[in-house]
Amino acid sequence: MNLKALAFALTFAVLAGSTADAASPADGLWVAPEHGVIVRMEACGDALCGYLVTSDLIAANPNQVDVHNQDASLRSRRLKGLALLSDLKGGPTEWNGGAIYNTGNGKSYPASVKLNGPNSMTLTGCLVAFICRSQTWTRVKH
Secondary structure, three states: OOHHHHHHHHHHHHHHHHHHOOOOOOOEEEEOOOOOOEEEEEEEOOEEEEEEEEOHHHHHOOOOEOOOOOOHHHOOOEOOOOEEEEEEEEOOOEEEEEEEEEOOOOEEEEEEEEEEEOOEEEEEEEEEOOEEEEEEEEEEEO
């Protein structure tokens, strides 16, 4: 392989790799309709995750901890920055197979996310396959 061909191959490999790490259409800050919750959605490896930025509880006490966690060893971790959504697979407009963590009872539930447009998404969490609750979240910042 000559030097030009090698340079082209390396350039192509770098460009191809960078598209895998490209921003998801769901990346950004999203506000939930309840409890003043704002979540930062972003890629986490090959999945989509959501991290708690703020909520009414955090606004009242920025050092609020995860007191309801089912695992007693995790009850001292701070809520701010906590992964609320994890391991959502798919894209570019629908992700599923992940989980949502409920800070109110310390349990995780199966979850999915669907973009309804550039600034609206539906989050669905299920107790079991047929008992689910959905919320529409609104993007507040890309």
